[in-house]
Amino acid sequence: MKYSTILILIITLSLGSCDYTDYNEKDYLLKDDIYSDLDRVKSALTGVYTDLPAGFTQVGQAMIASASDDAVFANDADPIHRYFNGAWSTSRPLDSKWNFYYPIRRANQLLDEVENYTYEERLYDKDPTYEVLMQELERYKYEARTLRAFYYFELAKRYGDIPFYTSVLTEEEANTIERTPFEEIIDFIVQECDSAAAVLPDSYIDQRDKETGRVTKGAAMAIKAKALLYAASPLHNESRSTEAWEKAAEAAYDIINSGTYSLLNNYSDVFNNYSNGNSELILERRQGNSNNFERINFPVGYVGGSSGNTPTQNLVDAYEMKDSGMNINDAGSGYDAANPYQGRDPRFEASILYNGATFKGQTIEVFNGGTNGAPQRYATPTGYYLKKYLIESINLEAPNVTEKEHTWVLFRYAEVLLNYAEAMNEAYGPESPGSFGMTALQAVNMVRARSGMPDFPSGLSKDAFRTKLRNERRVELAFEGHRFWDIRRWEIGEQTNQIYKMEVTQEGNNFSYSKELLTTRNFEPKMYLYPIPFNETVINTNLTQNPGW
Numbered sequence: 001m002k003y004s005t006i007l008i009l010i011i012t013l014s015l016g017s018c019d020y021t022d023y024n025e026k027d028y029l030l031k032d033d034i035y036s037d038l039d040r041v042k043s044a045l046t047g048v049y050t051d052l053p054a055g056f057t058q059v060g061q062a063m064i065a066s067a068s069d070d071a072v073f074a075n076d077a078d079p080i081h082r083y084f085n086g087a088w089s090t091s092r093p094l095d096s097k098w099n100f101y102y103p104i105r106r107a108n109q110l111l112d113e114v115e116n117y118t119y120e121e122r123l124y125d126k127d128p129t130y131e132v133l134m135q136e137l138e139r140y141k142y143e144a145r146t147l148r149a150f151y152y153f154e155l156a157k158r159y160g161d162i163p164f165y166t167s168v169l170t171e172e173e174a175n176t177i178e179r180t181p182f183e184e185i186i187d188f189i190v191q192e193c194d195s196a197a198a199v200l201p202d203s204y205i206d207q208r209d210k211e212t213g214r215v216t217k218g219a220a221m222a223i224k225a226k227a228l229l230y231a232a233s234p235l236h237n238e239s240r241s242t243e244a245w246e247k248a249a250e251a252a253y254d255i256i257n258s259g260t261y262s263l264l265n266n267y268s269d270v271f272n273n274y275s276n277g278n279s280e281l282i283l284e285r286r287q288g289n290s291n292n293f294e295r296i297n298f299p300v301g302y303v304g305g306s307s308g309n310t311p312t313q314n315l316v317d318a319y320e321m322k323d324s325g326m327n328i329n330d331a332g333s334g335y336d337a338a339n340p341y342q343g344r345d346p347r348f349e350a351s352i353l354y355n356g357a358t359f360k361g362q363t364i365e366v367f368n369g370g371t372n373g374a375p376q377r378y379a380t381p382t383g384y385y386l387k388k389y390l391i392e393s394i395n396l397e398a399p400n401v402t403e404k405e406h407t408w409v410l411f412r413y414a415e416v417l418l419n420y421a422e423a424m425n426e427a428y429g430p431e432s433p434g435s436f437g438m439t440a441l442q443a444v445n446m447v448r449a450r451s452g453m454p455d456f457p458s459g460l461s462k463d464a465f466r467t468k469l470r471n472e473r474r475v476e477l478a479f480e481g482h483r484f485w486d487i488r489r490w491e492i493g494e495q496t497n498q499i500y501k502m503e504v505t506q507e508g509n510n511f512s513y514s515k516e517l518l519t520t521r522n523f524e525p526k527m528y529l530y531p532i533p534f535n536e537t538v539i540n541t542n543l544t545q546n547p548g549w
Helices: 031-035 038-049 079-083 098-116 130-159 182-197 217-232 242-258 267-271 292-297 313-318 346-351 413-428 440-450 462-476 483-489 534-539
Strands: 071-073 281-290 309-311 404-412 498-507 510-520
Touching (some): 031 098, 038 098, 098 130, 130 182, 130 217, 182 217, 217 242, 217 281, 217 413, 267 346, 267 404, 281 413, 313 462, 313 498, 404 413, 413 440, 413 462, 462 483
Antiparallel strands (some): 498 510
């Protein structure tokens, strides 16, 4: 598939300062040349897109899942381990994304500068017409505003209160700006996304350049819905306001009710089909040909593999039994501890490699002395290997090494349904439609039906539904970058610090399985928010630090 240049063209706009909100006169040397030309304006917009994140190697070589109870990164020297080994600090930040102020600044500059030009030199162009060009320019502005809202959300979910501005700052302004309350940031995101959703197209197939990978009306709506979900969650909703949950439910329902998106029939296809026919994708981050993710995450024992993000027993236990729809610890679930992987939720098979699974035509062996087990270096510490997002057909063996394009899902329809179910349950309970046409129960059952899982039972209390829904969210969205943040917005960090593994022992032609505690990680209340980077507080003494840091 040919990728749109909107996500791979990188323009050179100089930004050289330690402070990401800082002013740098070099940025203005060629601004007339850039913003007086519509083609260069489009390239400037591309520069706002280029910082869209991909979570394949979010910290060091690891996915953010390995900083949650869903995974352990096999290489214990990777920076991901600083989250819980005491080395995470203001002077050693992780995944700070403070550099999202770069694309925010680019967006501000673009929005400021294009107002200074009429582009009359294009007035007599016939193909495309001046009117078409001006319509596209107007759309560029809303694309920039939507992306800026996304980056502000990414910062706010990490830090809470953050520096906020919508124009290009002077050096003095940048170095004295104070933090704006989280609630005001969310209000801004909602307003921006509402404005953009009224202008942006549902897709770009009918647009002049037919480019894909750009923000759409649905993307703006999804950013708004997610921002409101986080604002309603316990971490930021101290009063436990029901109204906040109602707003989050309404924003998610607007996407559902639009009819623009639908679930694919096969769960695995969501992560293998990135063409225009993928009706589930709302926004994704596209990357060119590579095999880096496979080199990191193919199991040891495969040529070029080094284990990487290894799923925990905690996550494996979250996958229910397919026939009963029950948790493995529930009486009557049908779980057999002697055959722990038999009859499980199909999403387990699609996401995780386990002892006895088949991968690239070989049987996975995680036991001591097995093909993929100890004592090999970086053999899985948990008893499992990652499968989700891996492109199994990539070959790492010379001389026939292959590479393929990779795409990171930022928003998809299943998440919207789960967001809606969560907000509706908190606002109205599991089986009331409120003022909408769908209950929380109906929304979550749509997600489960796609994977062949039984419906949630009717009659669950709000608390029981919440517990089961959180588990559903965990397995549906595993390794997509959600669990780490869900733990924080739900304020359950202290409940997730014990990490378990599966010890597999070979006994002739049979195997025995024993769940064992692998480690107890450190989690402190201050970790619900990130620390403001130390160097930023030195540059700007008005930046107060988050509690505990």
